[in-house]
Amino acid sequence: MTAPPTDTDPLPSWRPGPVRDAVVGFLDAVVEVDPARRVAVFDNDGTLWCERPSYAQFDFLRHGLAGAVGRSPELGQRPEYRAVLDGDRAALADLGLPRVAMALTEVFADITPEDFDREVRAFFADARNPVLDRPLRDLLYVPMLELVDALRARGVTVCIVTGGGTEFVRAVSLDLYDVPPERVVGTMIRYRYERRDGRPVLLRTAELDGPANEGSAKIEAIQRHLGRRPLLAAGNSLGDREMLEIVAADSPSLALLVDHDDADREFAYASEAGTIADAEPITDIGRRSGWVVVSMQRDWETVFRAEQRPG
């Protein structure tokens, strides 16, 4: 084992035990690898930030929809939109997530990527989690942020491979994680090209370009977009299975699965990916495959950063 680059503990929020040992072991080993091969990929929803009671992106789209219906009330009559605005779970389940998601995507069609970026940032400035009663931007997992920082301090290129919208996550990735946009890859929207006043302009459409970024799509995205096979992958759902599997084949490597088993400090639930059906829970697959399964309750001393109360 090699000495870490500093004497300071890079993982103060990780409790002692085999999980922490495995993470530290990887940090010690990765500095011995060719720097060009030091790449780590993190899922976002449920891995870097809280995904309950709803995905941040869903909250954002609902917020945008509410604004659009304020301007054009007739929109509110569309079944997908009515179900979203009413929070009607039965209607949402009947319509199905893909149909509702695509309908919501139309709310932000025909705008430039720069305008979309501004909308996302404006949303994050004051969006709150209704159950945890805290701003969304405070609901990042502190132990994972420590791991991201420790990796970067060891020359590892840290990337985000999300099932969410690429541009949605990019709008905040630099501020929240210090990960620049080109290191974020997710579900892609199609663009429409126009010339306006003799200049090229891109406009968002309401169509996806390719499949939702889950499962095997994630490892294609890693190849096509990031171009290097990662040594570390962190995820929490069936949508992360393949990317956890490809790192587990390398050495040194770390396949890290977050198990949401902490009803007191966060939520207790079995993770699933919206678009993937599989009989076996991802935590069972992880234990069987020798991944490092993180129990939020047991392995994390801190989950979220301390609340900033207005003084």
Added chain:
Amino acid sequence: MTAPPTDTDPLPSWRPGPVRDAVVGFLDAVVEVDPARRVAVFDNDGTLWCERPSYAQFDFLRHGLAGAVGRSPELGQRPEYRAVLDGDRAALADLGLPRVAMALTEVFADITPEDFDREVRAFFADARNPVLDRPLRDLLYVPMLELVDALRARGVTVCIVTGGGTEFVRAVSLDLYDVPPERVVGTMIRYRYERRDGRPVLLRTAELDGPANEGSAKIEAIQRHLGRRPLLAAGNSLGDREMLEIVAADSPSLALLVDHDDADREFAYASEAGTIADAEPITDIGRRSGWVVVSMQRDWETVFRAEQRPG
């Protein structure tokens, strides 16, 4: 104007004159911009490295084809392959570049991205330019390498947006330009997903995923892949037009067009993009649009680095 970060001239290979002044002016101005907006995109063939008498990627594919025909001589009877191996320009023109290019892509189908990467590196280890009689890896434009370094020293994220194959350029981008794979975007190949011995595997196909990365495809690639609008774009052909146009709208910005007018030290030719037909030469468009048009002959003191003669 702001003082540059060091007293050393970052551009020793650029001759004094209005072109150099424009480049220095941009370097001075870019340090005043929000670091998150400091992004530069460079075309590769004819902008960072020499593209005559043939594209390096064409040489690579021909090299791979020769190897494949050595193993399976019957392949040499295919018209596209016979034309390539014979260097039969008339037959190549008749068949058309897209058909020939797709046939050549088949030579490297069904292998893993890692194997493809190794093939490209092995090719570059000793491939030579037959006209300039030097190794390909020596035929990078020194003034552009100086500009890339000067940008990086000023906190600019440097990316390559190439019409060539993404993976082909990525295989050498870190070694040649210090640009990591995720900052290279070009023409994309499709992958095929398989499970082998219970593990996910990706294999190259001979199909493109989307259009060749030229023209408006380049600005879509910048948005989708890099996620930020660049302040500097450098190119040399009609395939770079749109990306030069989008930066020219910003301030500070630099739209840099390399004019290959140096028959003594390199080549003199009017640049064109293989897949784009346009009546107006790109240098005329550039002058009319107020881009900075670099005359290789007039503006560059050095073109290539001094030859390393075996001592």
